[in-house]
C-alpha cells in the first residue's frame with residue numbers, strides 16, 4: 001500500500017485572488033511570527049477505508065468542522081515546524097526536512113494516528129513552498145515557517161483512535177526573531193507543574209503538550225520571566241526542557257551537557273544538529289541528566305559559563321538568569337555567551353547557505 005501512497009498526485013488549485021504584490025511586500029518587510037499567512041495550503045485526507053487520498057494544494061481558508069469532530073474532544077493532534085530559507089543566489093532550501101518527516105511519523109505512532117509516509121510529508125512541503133515561493137522573505141534572519149499538522153477528523157464521540165484524519169500544511173513568513181542578536185532570557189523554574197511524565201507524550205510533538213504547559217508559562221510571565229523551564233516529573237529535580245525548546249549547558253572545561261532523550265523531552269532537530277556541530281568544534285558533549293541544585297551551584301561557582309535554549313523558531317536563545325519561588329541566580333555575566341553565539345552562527349550559516357553543508361542537511365528546492 002505504501003508504494004501507491006508515495007506516488008500520490010497533488011492537484012493544484014491556484015488561489016483566484018492572491019494577496020497583492022504591494023500588500024505582500026509590506027507584510028514581508030515586517031512579518032513578525034505566526035500572524036501572517038501565505039495564499040495556499042496543502043490538504044490530504046486519510047480514511048481507514050481509502051488510505052491517504054485527495055492530496056491538493058489549494059487556497060488557504062477556513063475549514064468546516066462538525067461539532068462532533070474527534071479532535072475537539074479527545075485532542076488527537078500532532079504538528080511539525082520547519083523553515084524554508086532564502087539562499088544567497090535567490091533560490092530556497094529546507095533544513096533536514098527528512099528529520100521532520102520521521103518525527104511526524106513517530107508522533108503519529110504515539111498518538112495512535114495513521115502514519116503519513118515520509119515521501120508524502122516531504123512532497124507536501126515542496127509543493128507548498130513552490131506554490132508560495134514569493135512569500136519567502138529576503139531580509140536577513142527571516143524565513144518562511146512551515147507548519148504541517150494532522151488531526152482526527154472522524155465525526156464520532158466514542159473513545160478510540162479515529163478512522164479518519166486530515167493532514168494540512170500552512171506557511172507563515174517569519175521575521176528575524178531578535179534583530180541584532182538574541183538577548184539573554186530569564187527562565188522561571190516551574191515547581192507546581194510538570195510537562196511530561198515517563199510513559200507520557202513528552203517526546204511527541206502534539207498540541208496537548210502545549211495546552212498543558214501554558215499555565216506554567218503564564219506563571220513565568222506573571223513573575224516577570226520570559227520562559228518556563230520544566231523539571232522531571234518523578235524527582236522534580238532534573239531539568240527537562242522549556243515549553244517548546246531544548247536546553248544546553250556550557251562548562252568552563254570546554255564540555256557541554258544536554259538532557260538525554262528518555263521519552264519525556266522532545267527530540268529537537270536543532271538539538272541534534274548542535275550536538276553534532278559542537279562535537280566537530282572540539283567540545284565534549286554529554287547527554288546526561290542535570291539537576292537544578294547542581295545548576296545553581298555550578299552557576300555560582302563559575303563552573304557553568306553559559307546556558308541556551310534551542311528550537312527551529314528562535315534557533316538559539318541565550319539564558320541569562322534562572323528564578324523560582326526559592327532561588328534566583330545569574331549565568332556568567334547574565335548576557336549572551338561566546339560559545340552560544342558561535343554555535344548559533346555556525347548553524348545559521350549552514351541553514352542559509354553561507355557555509356558548506358558537509359552533513360547533507362540542506363535540501364535545495366529551487
Ligand SMILES: *Cc1c(COP(=O)(O)O)cnc(C)c1O
Pocket residue numbers: 081205241242243244245246266267268269270271310311312313
Ligand atoms: C518543536 C519542539 C522543540 C524543538 O525542536 P526542533 O526540531 O529543534 O524545532 C523542543 N521542544 C518542544 C517541546 C518542541 O515542541
